[in-house]
Amino acid sequence: MVEAHSQKQQIQQVVYRILDANLDRAREGLRIIEEWCRFGLNDAQLAETCKHLRQEVSNWHSAQIRAARDTPGDPGTVLTHPQEEQRSSITSLLQANFCRVQEALRVLEEYGKLHDANMGKVFKQMRYQVYTLESTLMGHQRHQLLWRSHLYLVTSPVDNLLETVEASLKGGLTLLQYREKTADDLIRLQRARKLKQLCHDYGALFIINDRVDLALAVDADGVHLGQQDMPIAVARQLLGPQRLIGRSTTNQQEMQGAITEGADYIGVGPVYETPTKVGKAAAGLNYVSYAAKNCSIPWFAIGGIDASNINDVIDAGAQRVAVVRSLMQAEQPTLVTQYFISQLYRK
The missing domain is CATH 1.20.1260 (Ferritin)
Structure with a gap:
């Protein structure tokens, strides 16, 4: 005992x-x-x-x-x-x-x-x-990070994808969208995991283009939807209230529709014609000016924006821009990122 x-x-x-x-x-x-x-x-x-x-x-x-x-x-x-x-x-x-x-x-x-x-x-x-x-x-x-982000990089298929993204993150990028339309799902999943880890290592947000299932699989910060993709309400049911949902818009009606649907942010464009959106007419700087006066959520001017025209876009009222080729094809992505951010903060 x-x-x-x-x-x-x-x-x-x-x-x-x-x-x-x-x-x-x-x-x-x-x-x-x-x-x-x-x-x-x-x-x-x-x-x-x-x-x-x-x-x-x-x-x-x-x-x-x-x-x-x-x-x-x-x-x-x-x-x-x-x-x-x-x-x-x-x-x-x-x-x-x-x-x-x-x-x-x-x-x-x-x-x-x-x-x-x-x-x-x-x-x-x-x-x-x-x-x-x-x-x-x-x-x-x-x-909070979305509101603080002024430069948004949307990826395109390149051989040095990870290196380009990391170089941009080193330059101060805080928002990345992984966009790849043709690769096999397994490849996209592997790349998305690596990109998400890179983004989180640098304290940046990681968004998946179109694919809600892929966003869930890699625990992305959100998803970006086009006009022909699923309704935001359905995506919200799947993703939950805490993840970000963006929507592409090309005109005033689409902007108001996205806001009403509950988008966290929108893309405004294409500002200029771009090979990323083949056959789509440019929305122009007038739409940028309209967004500056009427959009109540974060919005990013997008489409053909580069170092030669970014100041015109800013002068039209943009405080945030999204870019593709000007960073994905840059010889020095870190310096280009720093330049874009410096211009966006000059006002």
Whole structure:
């Protein structure tokens, strides 16, 4: 009986140590997320949600559990992973800490059942709350970055696709659309995964042209739809409220239709005739001027824009432009990206 009692006490101490470590881990991760909500987003409601969750975690951190802590005897204090030593962007930092919190809450949910019958239930519900918080916050992040993005690169098939995109990202690009109409799906999937990783390494948004299924498969930030693609409402049902949906428009009616449908942004053009849109007449600078006065969501002038005419497009009212050939075929994409951005910020 004595041995059984002693063994039970030992197991209880181990459980307390596990609870202690994961209560700390959950609270620390929530604090990191809270700081970004407070100072990065200036969002009092999201910050308050994080604070409430953090305080709820703290309420379970009793003196009894804390007393079981044995930092010198914990082999986990010397374990590390190369990915923990660097964060390439705010997005990767937030995602890492959401994962940290969710894993900790799952541990607390399971081991908590051995400590208090109610503890498992509480942390199960909290885990679902954190999933919702992550969805809301990452959607918020996407929309904020969209509003801050002034240059949008739409890819075209080139041999040095990844190199060109990375060079543009180094120049300050924050919004990329992967557009490829003819490659096999497997090739597109592989390229999309690599491009998405590149974009997120540089803190940029990654959009897929047309293909909602591909956007979901690679967890892209959104999708761009043409006038003949599926309705925005259907895409929204599939993608959820937190991903971005863009729509191409060529005239005033299409612009108003896209806004009414719930597009997050639109393309305005083609401003000039372009081989990217064979046979499509240019919408011209008048449409750019109309958008500048009437469009209530982010919009990007697109179509035949290059270094020789970007200032005409800006003078017509554009604050954001999308380009294809002028970057995809550039000898020095980094410098061209920097030039475009400098012109877009000059007003």
